[in-house]
Amino acid sequence: MTPSNMSLAAAPASANTSPDIAASQAQLKIEGLRRPAAAEWPTPYVEVDETRLARNMQAMQARADAAGLVMFPHVKTHKSIDLAKRQLALGARGITASKPSEALVFVQAGIPSIIVAYPIVNASSLDRLLPAVKAHGTQLRTIAASEMGVDALSTAAVRHGVDIGVFLKVDVGLGRVGLKPNDPAAIAVCQKIAAAPGLHFAGLLSHAGHSYAATDSENLAAVARTEAAAITGLAAMLKGLSIDVPCLSVGATPTCLGAPLQAVDCIRPGNYVFLDGTALRLGICSADDLALSVVARVVAANDTHFIIDAGSKTMSSDRGAHGMGGNGFGIVIGADAGSGAGVWTLERMSEEHGFVPAGGRTLPLGSRVRVFPNHSCATIANFDSFVLRRDEGEVLTLPVNARSCQT
Numbered sequence: 001m002t003p004s005n006m007s008l009a010a011a012p013a014s015a016n017t018s019p020d021i022a023a024s025q026a027q028l029k030i031e032g033l034r035r036p037a038a039a040e041w042p043t044p045y046v047e048v049d050e051t052r053l054a055r056n057m058q059a060m061q062a063r064a065d066a067a068g069l070v071m072f073p074h075v076k077t078h079k080s081i082d083l084a085k086r087q088l089a090l091g092a093r094g095i096t097a098s099k100p101s102e103a104l105v106f107v108q109a110g111i112p113s114i115i116v117a118y119p120i121v122n123a124s125s126l127d128r129l130l131p132a133v134k135a136h137g138t139q140l141r142t143i144a145a146s147e148m149g150v151d152a153l154s155t156a157a158v159r160h161g162v163d164i165g166v167f168l169k170v171d172v173g174l175g176r177v178g179l180k181p182n183d184p185a186a187i188a189v190c191q192k193i194a195a196a197p198g199l200h201f202a203g204l205l206s207h208a209g210h211s212y213a214a215t216d217s218e219n220l221a222a223v224a225r226t227e228a229a230a231i232t233g234l235a236a237m238l239k240g241l242s243i244d245v246p247c248l249s250v251g252a253t254p255t256c257l258g259a260p261l262q263a264v265d266c267i268r269p270g271n272y273v274f275l276d277g278t279a280l281r282l283g284i285c286s287a288d289d290l291a292l293s294v295v296a297r298v299v300a301a302n303d304t305h306f307i308i309d310a311g312s313k314t315m316s317s318d319r320g321a322h323g324m325g326g327n328g329f330g331i332v333i334g335a336d337a338g339s340g341a342g343v344w345t346l347e348r349m350s351e352e353h354g355f356v357p358a359g360g361r362t363l364p365l366g367s368r369v370r371v372f373p374n375h376s377c378a379t380i381a382n383f384d385s386f387v388l389r390r391d392e393g394e395v396l397t398l399p400v401n402a403r404s405c406q407t
């Protein structure tokens, strides 16, 4: 096995593919990973390629526009005010955030409309966010999946004199947060939201994160169709009970990028801006689309491996979103001018070290590599800042503004 096809074990060619075709597909993929020599910066650092970033952002916005859907991209992917503003400039109507403290960073930056897509079950979780929402006149929507959640949101809304739109979170298959569409409690929670002081019913929201386990594009399309059918069916029932359903919101990069967009109102993809080894493995992007990589340095070598200065505190230990992933922790290529054509797999990590099986083709000590992570959202969240690399080679550093906003 050559170093090149070792790395391709994470994305095998189909069993029906002839060896010649498989070899040329592998070559194509390796070519797509090539990037200019990395900037001289202390390693390890995150590099975001501005051209690819812009292309990814524009492509998703264009998909949403063509389908008549509103974009509320999830900023947990980049946690960057600058990148959120680029998404708005392209046509996004607002953003989605994970937690109140993450949302607060973007409220203070003047983002006009925010969905906090996280189940809040105690009122005090909103005590810092709501005064800022009030001061900035931000439109705030969030989710509830329980009566306790509705009570907490209502208490907070009344306490701070803020009106909050609340979606019912519908579990369409991930099995994480939400009520099943056929659960009678779903209707009861919607009625409770509509009647609660300080709240209004915003509609239905789902996240088909289980799409990360899809095995092919038909599978992916089936997940998207099932998700849309589940929430449109529930919306029809609510309308039959005279409950207005203002918005149906779905969103996961695999279903938004790798399947036809469904007839809903709003999408909230996050990962699409950077993409990563997981998206590549799913077949929803090409190697040339990967906008984020980690530049690291070879700091040691032994008989079997070379060791790089990027371990789990740099890359994260994610094998992929929602713990669904392929082999290894990243795709490794040379990052110096004149680096050869080798491609390796980041096989395992300790906190500050990454183990790369050399496969008989080691890299010199001190040379640099570029690692395309399995899960770019989890990788950039380990950094205070990232390097944005422009086409002409100019680089600038941008802060990861909402880093470690976990409350």
Ligand SMILES: Cc1ncc(COP(=O)(O)O)c(C=O)c1O
Pocket (backbone or CB within 6 Å): 074, 077, 096, 117, 206, 207, 209, 251, 252, 253, 254, 268, 269, 270, 271, 272, 321
């Ligand atoms: C509620 C919700 N919406 C949207 C997203 C965006 O998903 P992705 O990063 O796959 O696009 C996530 C990701 O975890 C999520 O939890």
